Structures are given as C-alpha cells and as structure tokens.
Amino acid sequence: MKVGTGLRVAVLALAGVVGVGGGVAVASAAEAAKPKAAAAYPASNSVRWVRSCPILPEAQCAGVDLSNYRFAGYDLRGANLHQVDFSRSDLSKAKLAGADISFLFAMNVNFAEADLSGVSGQSAVLTYGTLDRINLKKADLTGASLASANIGGGDLEGAKLNRADLSRADLRGARLAGADFTGATMVDTRLEGAVLDGARWTDGVKVCATGSVGVCR
Numbered sequence: 001m002k003v004g005t006g007l008r009v010a011v012l013a014l015a016g017v018v019g020v021g022g023g024v025a026v027a028s029a030a031e032a033a034k035p036k037a038a039a040a041y042p043a044s045n046s047v048r049w050v051r052s053c054p055i056l057p058e059a060q061c062a063g064v065d066l067s068n069y070r071f072a073g074y075d076l077r078g079a080n081l082h083q084v085d086f087s088r089s090d091l092s093k094a095k096l097a098g099a100d101i102s103f104l105f106a107m108n109v110n111f112a113e114a115d116l117s118g119v120s121g122q123s124a125v126l127t128y129g130t131l132d133r134i135n136l137k138k139a140d141l142t143g144a145s146l147a148s149a150n151i152g153g154g155d156l157e158g159a160k161l162n163r164a165d166l167s168r169a170d171l172r173g174a175r176l177a178g179a180d181f182t183g184a185t186m187v188d189t190r191l192e193g194a195v196l197d198g199a200r201w202t203d204g205v206k207v208c209a210t211g212s213v214g215v216c217r
Contacts, residue, residue, distance in 0.1 A: 048074070050064075050066055050069060051064050051065060051066065052064065053066060055071065055074050055075075055076065056075065056076070056079075057075055057076065057077045057078055057079065058077070058078040058079055058080075059076060059079040059080070060079075060080045061079060061080060061081055061084055062080050062081070062082040062083055062084065062100075063082070063083045063084065064084050064085075065084075065085045066084055066085060066086055066089060067085045067086060067087040067088055067089055068087070068088045068089060069089045069090075070089070070090045071089060071090065071091045071094055072090050072091065072092045072093055072094065072110075073092070073093045073094060073095075074091070074094050074095070075094075075095045076094060076095065076096045076099055077095050077096060077097045077098055077099065078097070078098045078099055079096065079099045079100070080099075080100050081096075081099055081100060081101045081104060082100050082101070082102050082103060082104075083102075083103045083104070083105070084101070084104055084105070085104075085105045085106070086104060086105070086106035086109050087105060087106055087107045087108060087109065088107070088108045088109065089106070089109055089110070090110045091109060091110060091111050091114050092110050092111065092112040092113055092114060092130075093112070093113045093114055094111070094114045094115070095114070095115045096114060096115060096116045096119060097115050097116065097117045097118055097119070097135075098117075098118045098119065099116070099119050099120075100119070100120045101116070101119050101120065101121045101124050102120050102121060102122045102123060102124060103122070103123050103124065104121065104124040104125065104126070105124075105125050106124065106125060106126050106129060107125060107126075107127050107128055107129070108127075108128050108129065108130075109126060109129045109130070110129070110130045111126070111129060111130065111131045111134050112130050112131065112132050112133060112134065113132075113133045113134065114131075114134050114135070115134075115135045116134060116135060116136050116139055117135045117136065117137040117138060117139065117155075118137070118138050118139060119136070119139045119140070120140050121139055121140060121141045121144055122140060122141070122142045122143055122144065123142075123143045123144060124141065124144040124145070125144070125145045126144065126145065126146050126149050127145050127146070127147045127148060127149065128147075128148045128149060129146070129149040129150070130149075130150050131146075131149050131150060131151045131154055132150050132151065132152045132153055132154065133152075133153045133154060134151060134154040134155070135154070135155045136151075136154060136155065136156045136159050137155050137156065137157045137158060137159065138157070138158040138159060139156070139159045139160070140159075140160045141159060141160060141161050141164050142160050142161070142162045142163060142164065143162070143163045143164060144161070144164045144165070145164070145165045146164060146165060146166050146169050147165045147166065147167045147168055147169060148167070148168045148169060149169045149170070150169075150170045151169055151170060151171050151174055152170050152171065152172045152173055152174065153172075153173045153174060154171070154174045154175070155174070155175045156171075156174055156175065156176050156179050157175050157176065157177045157178055157179065158177070158178040158179060159176075159179045159180070160179075160180050161179055161180060161181050161184050162180055162181075162182045162183050162184065163182070163183040163184060164181075164184045164185070165184070165185045166181075166184055166185060166186045166189045167185050167186070167187040167188060167189065168187070168188045168189065169186075169189050169190070170190045171189060171190060171191050171194050172190050172191065172192045172193050172194060173192075173193040173194060174191075174194045174195070175194075175195050176194050176195060176196050176199050177195050177196065177197040177198050177199060178197070178198045178199060179196075179199045179200070180199070180200045181199060181200060181201055181202050182200055182201075182202065182203075182204035183202065183204065184202050186202060191214050191215070192214050193213060193214055194213065194214055195212075195213055196208040196212040196213065196214075196215075196216050197209075197210045197211065197212055198210070199212070199216065201216045
C-alpha cells in the first residue's frame with residue numbers, strides 16, 4: 001500500500017467508515033435509525049453507561065440525550081431523568097418507579113409493560129408512544145402530552161392527568177379508577193372497557209360513579 005493511501009485509510013478508520021481490511025463500510029439509513037444497544041463502559045464494569053449516564057437506580061441523568069437506544073428491562077427506579085430525550089427508544093418492561101421524568105421528551109417511545117408507578121412526569125411528552133399495559137399507578141402527569149399514544153390495558157389508577165393532552169389516545173381496557181382528569185383534553189380518546197370508578201372528570205367537578213366502564217356516569 002502506498003504511503004498516501006495508508007494515511008487516507010488511517011484517517012477514515014478514525015472516522016469509523018473503514019473496515020478492518022481497509023474497505024469502505026457505509027451504513028444504510030435504515031441501520032442508522034435502529035435503536036442502539038446501551039454499551040458497557042468500562043467493559044469490566046457491570047454498570048451500563050450511555051453518554052455520561054449510568055443506567056442504574058437513582059442515576060443522575062438530567063438533560064441527557066438517550067434517544068434511539070434499547071433499554072428494555074433496565075432498572076432506572078428513582079432516577080433523575082428530568083428533560084431527558086428518550087425519543088424512539090425501547091424501554092419495554094423497564095423499571096422507572098418513582099423516577100423524575102418531568103419535561104421528558106419521548107415521542108414514539110416504547111414503554112410497553114414498563115413500571116412507571118409514582119413517577120413525577122409533569123409536562124412530559126409521550127406523543128405517539130407505545131404504552132400498552134404500562135404501570136402508571138399514582139403517577140403525576142400534570143400537563144403531559146399523551147396524544148395518539150397507545151395506553152391500552154394500562155394501569156393509571158390514582159394518576160394525576162390534570163391538563164394532560166389525551167387527544168386520540170387509546171385507553172381501551174385501562175384501569176383509571178381514582179384518576180384526576182381535571183382540565184384534560186380528551187378529543188377522540190378511546191375508552192372502551194376502561195374502568196373509571198371514582199375518577200374526577202375533565203370539568204373538575206364530576207366524579208365517575210362506581211361501575212363506570214367506558215363512560216363516566
């Protein structure tokens with residue numbers, strides 16, 4: 001190999017576009033868009049680190065960009081995730097009970113079957129999220145956006161949804177007993193089979209009677 005060619009290969013290797021054999025490896029747009037697995041750093045440490053954020057309970061990760069990663073089943077209970085970007089990330093079956101997810105930005109996130117019970121999620125953005133069978137029991141989602149999210153079969157018992165945007169959200173079969181919907185926007189929200197016993201309705205006055213299923217009676 002000529003000196004000039006060798007230098008060019010070395011530079012491209014540092015840029016991450018040259019394979020071990022010197023061939024140029026160009027990733028497709030589809031591959032680049034796939035959620036990335038959270039890498040271990042250092043290799044000998046069992047703690048997962050992503051962009052200076054240790055993925056473990058009570059982690060301090062406020063404001064970190066964690067978009068497009070796979071955190072399925074990970075334990076982030078009690079973590080400070082204020083203003084974190086989880087867009088397009090997979091957190092299915094993850095444990096975030098008691099975490100601070102206020103002002104979270106998580107469009108198209110996957111929180112299916114995740115435990116977010118008791119989270120502080122004021123003004124969080126979960127638009128278009130996959131939240132089916134999620135545990136949001138006693139979560140504070142005041143002012144949060146859950147527009148067009150799939151929350152079917154979720155547990156939102158006792159959740160605060162004051163002024164939340166639930167437009168076009170799918171809440172079919174969800175447990176909403178005792179939830180507070182005061183000031184919430186519920187345009188085209190699907191509630192078939194949802195249990196609404198004791199929920200406070202959008203006017204802040206009406207409380208759904210026992211036996212309210214799909215409709216606040």
